[in-house]
Amino acid sequence: MADQAAGTEKFVISPPPQASLPIEGQSDRFPVHRVYCVGRNYAAHAVEMGHDPDKEPPFFFQKNPDNLVSDSTEFPYPKASEDVHHEIELLVALKSGGEDIAIEDALDCVYGYGISLDMTRRDLQGEMKKLGRPWEIGKAFERSAPAGALLPVSEVGHLDNGEIWLKVNDEMRQSGDLNQMIWKTSEMISILSGLFTLQPGDIILTGTPAGVGPVQRGDRMHGHIEGVGDLHVTVT
Numbered sequence: 689m690a691d692q693a694a695g696t697e698k699f700v701i702s703p704p705p706q707a708s709l710p711i712e713g714q715s716d717r718f719p720v721h722r723v724y725c726v727g728r729n730y731a732a733h734a735v736e737m738g739h740d741p742d743k744e745p746p747f748f749f750q751k752n753p754d755n756l757v758s759d760s761t762e763f764p765y766p767k768a769s770e771d772v773h774h775e776i777e778l779l780v781a782l783k784s785g786g787e788d789i790a791i792e793d794a795l796d797c798v799y800g801y802g803i804s805l806d807m808t809r810r811d812l813q814g815e816m817k818k819l820g821r822p823w824e825i826g827k828a829f830e831r832s833a834p835a836g837a838l839l840p841v842s843e844v845g846h847l848d849n850g851e852i853w854l855k856v857n858d859e860m861r862q863s864g865d866l867n868q869m870i871w872k873t874s875e876m877i878s879i880l881s882g883l884f885t886l887q888p889g890d891i892i893l894t895g896t897p898a899g900v901g902p903v904q905r906g907d908r909m910h911g912h913i914e915g916v917g918d919l920h921v922t923v924t
């Protein structure tokens with residue numbers, strides 16, 4: 689068994705499919721390893737959630753790789769919640785990783801950028817916060833991260849400014865600029881690499897601007913990030 693070549697192992701059940709994201713303009717896909725999310729990365733959103741943006745270091749939670757959904761324009765309203773919120777976020781995809789990556793080297797790890805929604809069962813997240821318990825049931829549920837196709841750095845460069853917004857039923861709900869991120873992409877990669885061994889295939893959701901709020905079945909969400917494009921998702 690031990691000398692079996694990598695990739696030829698046999699499994700006792702069918703192995704789960706590899707989570708992946710499409711890439712704009714090509715048929716090959718980007719394989720997803722882990723999904724790291726950053727909390728309260730825009731000052732105005734930290735304030736609306738009742739926190740002081742000047743006093744907190746960045747903090748992280750995770751979603752599951754297969755929570756990313758790129759092959760559907762539908763977001764099924766999840767079970768066990770009556771207060772599901774939208775959070776529009778810039779998605780960063782890593783082509784390389786490591787530990788203790790210096791800020792000045794961090795952007796070399798980036799494969800590309802995308803647009804995503806960090807959908808949140810806010811009522812469950814709130815209960816867990818109050819009790820000092822982990823956030824998974826509020827954040828890491830099925831289909832909780834609708835996402836668009838990746839744009840490779842080789843085509844769009846690095847994105848550190850530009851409009852980011854979300855409309856619901858054509859009404860502006862969230863509006864900000866990538867230059868309002870408290871922790872920049874390079875800083876997030878560097879800090880994360882001091883906590884985890886970053887790997888090719890890792891994804892970072894970089895936090896959301898102010899204006900988060902609930903959605904209902906039938907709502908049409910339209911997200912936009914300048915330089916990345918648009919994401920259209922209907923709540924079903």
Ligand code: MN
Nearest residue numbers: 775806895896
């Ligand atoms: Mn978020």
